[in-house]
Amino acid sequence: MRLTGAQALIKSLEHEAVEVMFGLPGGAILPVYDPLIDSSIRHILVRHEQGAGHMAEGYAHATGRPGVAMVTSGPAATNIVTPLCDAYMDSIPIVVITGQVPYANIGTDAFQECDTVGITMPVTKHNWLVTDAQDIPRIVREAFHVATTGRPGPVLVDLPKDIANQQMDWYWPDGVDMPGYKPTTKGHPKQIKDAARLMSESRRPVIYAGGGILKARAAEALRELVELTGFPVVTTLMARGAFPDDHELCLGMPGMHGNYTAVTSMQQADLLIALGSRFDDRVTGKVDGFAPEAKIIHVDIDPAELGKVRQPDVPIVGDCRQVIEEMVKAVSANKAKHAEDGASWPSLDEWHTRLREWQRDFPLVYDQQPDGPLKPQFCIDQLRDHTPDDTIVVSGVGQHQMWTSQRWKFNHPYTWVNSGGLGTMGFAVPAAIGAKVGMPERTVWAVDGDGCFQMTAQELVTASSERIPVKIAILNNAYLGMVRQWQELFYEERYSEVYLSPDLPDYVMWAEAMGCVGIRVDSPEEVEPAIEKANSIDDRPVVIDFRTDYREKVYPMVPAGKSNDEIILDPAHDTYGER
């Protein structure tokens, strides 16, 4: 069968079971938009290419399937660099297709030419410039394979316009032949045995669960390991939901804004079992002072993560699910052996008691007075308590993100979508749209900052016109709040360029102008009715403008570059016990 390169591309995407793609056409990609009309693939027309990229990410976060975005050359390609980098940092599988000027014109500074492959090389797992239409099915197959296997990540295929118009003979490859790409998934048996031995000797163990648990779809395996061992679990910002917050062994989020118990348990642990986590500086604080007494078992599918920041005692390269399942077997065997020998398994009672005391003495606190200013934490608590348990929560970047991660009860995997590694303001609105497209039956709430919202709000026009009923809660503190917090604490309250104004723009009018329902909330008693009203609307997006107290700060906090032992608790509350 003779096809054009463009037809072959669409057909290849269909073969990869792509159901939806996010994009915006232009000159260089025009040939591919034509056969799209006749395709089964749903295309969602975005208002800015950054939106297409974040939507693809939100879709991938929520569904586990690769998100697909398609844009034209030049400025469109550069507009999608931020989502590529975001996906690269957070290991999100997305496939981006960019148009390119005709192959013969490359290098001539042609209209809307840019070196897309060169620009995106550092922020993709791999990228391809197509030079022959005959290669298209093979390259698409490789692109999806690379994006979704091993450590997942973004890939990009750059397609020159003349190649899209060139004729080719259709085929679909049986598999991929990539001699330089063979991810290891099965952990080394000896290493797993060593890990099990350390686990059976530990008195103060902590499982340090990272986003890799979710990528490997290992939440169930993790739960099995925890039930077997009684080891407490911290879930990083990228792993919220990988282990249920309502489980008594879940300690919640560690790191710069982690809760006291999660942070301190790691500091005092004698064994850290890092599963798909990467010792990010936001988790470790000053590396020299991090978990000084802990032996480290580090499991990751990316060999380069092992020893990158902290040298593990037992490094294990492999897929988290497979390795955890093997660990469960190995620990069970050790336990059986102990029982046979009449030896007792080390008791964790003392450790569990200590953790419970910390949880009791150092809870997350805030104070909502009935007639006082509206507290952002109160809004989040109300939202949490008045939405279904399996609601997908998406956030922007800033104080609102940290409060949401701290306070939400994530009891299911894939219910938390956020930008961790890159910290991309503007992520929430488009990512929420992508998540809702992937999971239309689920309620999707974005908790956004007023600063973040202004970066990508126009995608609500996309949501309205495509009838994607996402719900957005803006915690409007009239400030770039997180930056303000640092200026207050570390720059002697010298506030430099952080004020935004609560009513410019008028968020309710803006929402209405974009085809959404807009609701304003000024006081605590309006919070619940507004949420209930938003929940009842299912035919269009809803935006709630919560006017929150700008003075509120995120605590606890480990100042940047400090050791986690120097954690600062909220000084406004003296209800803590003796430390």
Place this chain on the structure above:
Amino acid sequence: MNSDIQHHIYSILVENKFGVLSRVAGLFARRGFNIVSLAVSPTEDERFSRMTIVVDAASAPLEQVTKQLYKLIPVIKVMEMHPDDAVERELMLVTVKAASDARSQITELASIFEARIEDVGFESITIQVAGRPDKLDAMTDLLTPFGIVELQRTGLIALPKLARRMGRLRSVKTRPA
């Protein structure tokens, strides 16, 4: 090449594909690994090229460099060689001022270094010398007083020493399976 600095030699087999040099060079730049020299050439198999990269070991932890290189899809095999375990060669072309009274001294030096005179002009001559980097350094030092006009070195290429190929090669011998 300054011999005070600790170097690692990487011999990297890569797929002979568009952009592979910039992928490898970009990786080194991005991760802050300093390149001392870099040479690329085709191999006996036209599908592959070999890159020989000498890096400043202080800036580049050996294991991280290897692991990061393997993350690049066109990278097939990475070997890291200690200078003691490698056959190393580098080529240098140097043009020196050589007025008639200095000429015989320079040609004498050249013959000691087994260098060849490649070109002769009225005021200068161009010499080619090959060998280990320290030999080229020594040659350069000795020629400097005459006045070096231009100098070009190829960068190091290296292969593991045969007798030690099995045992002492401290490479990640194959991609971690």
